[in-house]
Amino acid sequence: SQQGEEDPQALSIQEGENATMNCSYKTSINNLQWYRQNSGRGLVHLILIRSNEREKHSGRLRVTLDTSKKSSSLLITASRAADTASYFCATVPMGSGGYQKVTFGIGTKLQVIP
């Protein structure tokens, strides 16, 4: 079953602007991850944030996690046309034990217009 719900489902911005995508989830998590997928391609892991972390940075990416609200946000600063892709949040539920099942949200389709 789907755990995460991304918001918005589609986002179109001009190159250079910042893009913010949100993800909400339902159950307690071990960690939350963001992935990127170019059309028809595999997944690229962007960043992982653990349940005891509140914010993480990687290059132009900034991820926040609010476990009290069960939500996360992904900020891409100074967007580029090459950032055009679908972005998924994925959660590993608490107590999933050795399996560490990753459950994906429905994704946000980002279009960056040159």
Added chain:
Amino acid sequence: GAVVSQHPSWVICKSGTSVKIECRSLDFQATTMFWYRQFPKQSLMLMATSNEGSKATYEQGVEKDKFLINHASLTLSTLTVTSAHPEDSSFYICSARDQVAEQFFGPGTRLTVL
């Protein structure tokens, strides 16, 4: 990061035939591998979790007799779609988990059943 490969990257087959997809962890040992399915413009849905040397655990609604999973070694898992039908046409993605519980995704296999 670690590399996971899938073969083939795409396959077209006739209705009623069986198709085997391989997932390999190239530079690490994967005790657990996961198989996902992604329909066009949708998110990834977990199909099954497989541990090396044991039977796969299937998600609810996934027919284990139709989607045969074999995880014979620490670097190889296979998914066989038996008696494929057009509705099985999808993008199949595997992921492999290493000893420190990080997951790495393969590039995906696009299956088209005519």
